[in-house]
Amino acid sequence: MTYDLLASGQEGGCSAKLPAKELDKALADLPHITGPELMVDISTHDDAGVYKINEETALIQTTDFFPPVCSDPYEFGQIAAANALSDVYAMGGKVITAMNILEFPADKPMEALKEIIRGGQDKVIESGGYLVGGHTITDKVPKYGLAVSGLVHPDKVITNSNGKPGDVLILTKPIGAGVILAGKKIGEVNQEDYQACLDNMKLLNKEGAEVMQKYGVKCATDVTGFGLIGHAYKLALASEVCLHLNTKDIPLLGGAFELAELGCLPGACFRNQEFVEEFCHFSDEVVYEHKMLIHDAQTSGGLLMCVPKDAVNDILQDLRSSVYPHSAVVGEVKAKGDFLVEVS
Template sequence: MNAPLAATVPPRLTSLSHGGGCGCKIAPGVLSEILRKAPGMPVPPQLLVGIETADDAAVYQLTDEIALVATTDFFMPIVDDPFQFGRIAATNAISDVYAMGGKPIMALALVGMPVNVLSTEVIGEILAGGQSVCREAGIPIAGGHTIDSVEPIYGLVALGVVHPKRVKRNADARVGDRLVLGKPIGVGVLSAALKKEVLPEAGYARMIATTTKLNTAGPDLAALDGVHALTDVTGFGLAGHLLELARGADLGVRLDWSSVPLIDGVRELATQGSVTGASGRNWEGYCAEVSLPEGFPAAERALLTDPQTSGGLLVSCDAGSVDEVMAVFRRHGFEAAAVIGEVVAAPSGRQRLEVRA
């Protein structure tokens, strides 16, 4: 008598991708080289924000009171639960609208799936996860595009609106500004631990909670006169996005590392070796611009460059507006928000980011 056929077990989503979440990003050094070689294009005066400063989204002025915010973001699975993967990817994409000070109005889905490997039920769960976040943001998924791909890919084109005078670029920081971070860092470390199957259940819950929390504070922050620059911390890590802010304004940044909020448990996991390859690539891409304190541990450096998926908003504001900024974050439920440093005059050498222990 023949033995019964074993039930088909669906593969882990993370096993189908070579990198997950914003850790999939092309390394900053390589990306800079690619963009440097790209041909220039005419820039119409209505394009308020383009590619010049590596900002979070493009902004195009439509009328005296309305500008369109347009962005896209997609990546491979960072978790194995298809519904949560969809939620994380959608939250991450919509964040770029908030980071410009905009209000999301609709989205288009970008879907690439290995249809001979994943069932229609699993793919449907990914899409349902994205739809649930869009409902939370109050926007429809109005269309999209699908392809059959080797690795699972999901994300959104996210569109929003903002008053032209409230657009917050990542390049308008001023000397003396304080830097405020809205979410704790360490998502990349958690994802590495998950892939190694050493992430505790509580750590996984924290990972889902932070990566699916929409950065809804963005428009209210943009409405504050004292807020000069705004961005979100994603694939290039905290150090990378601080450097983008500093380069855009041709200034420097001083980071108080002891003030940076970390997700509970990530320091221990990083010390035990749960770090991403993207963290190392990030460091190689911009280490010449960073000054570290003597004896700065390797695990701490990995956290400094840790790629964040759906990371927090990074605000540059004048010192007198810090209380207002913190109040906005608290009102939107970002209890871990913290002042982490300040903007300083442009350095004489290449090292724009000074890290203090």
């Protein structure tokens, strides 16, 4: 059975987040709720919340869902699930349970709904967790994701607020997914590059979390809807440091740079640029295509790690020999200065 999810009226593209600048304004006056058991709350805009249960166990909680980024229901389910699971891995945790969140058109084939859930279920199984139910409502456009719970030792929680000057930045997956998906919509992407993009989004960050725990990494984030530079900005803000990114070292999905040269840039690139531009500085050497690609919204992107210099080579070797052959050093952490992110 084939069923084009994008025929439901969804335009496609990466996670359709509300503009970050407007969201920050809307939520600015809400009270900050915290407590002694909350190890990570919303104050640092981290990837997930962490609640300390006892001296040996902390609970990680997160959720994410979005409209289709591809036509095939099964692949969409896989991608959406991998994206939602990623926040647990960014905190260094292990997935234990997940629950489906699904909106689906009442007049569309139930077989497509089944395939979405099957894709998500397969990724949860791959994670080592358990799919334990969920909730479904009707809507004109399908939307799918997961609410996820994970576990981590309280002393081994990885956050976005522990970056230290002198750390080296490692990125585990290439970027450019939003540009590739936009190019697919207008027929400018070859099938090989498109499938590589889908496979990249389906790839779990599970092994990345295991590598971080093996080497005692304390600071990381995953790269999703705010783009590489947006998540770098949030990490720098939370850690009170400056992140320096080297655009020529950042791995790109095949075809992404060429599409950017053609001007195939989704709207999220410009919304993310508006969100962070006052906090970032670009050297004159940065070409326009690289500048926009680091603003490109990612779905189920890789991990951006802050790694001690003496562990860089070993971590890169472990990452590249597992499932992240494109892992690369993309910059460094510096002392806080006039800008939170510097790009060269």
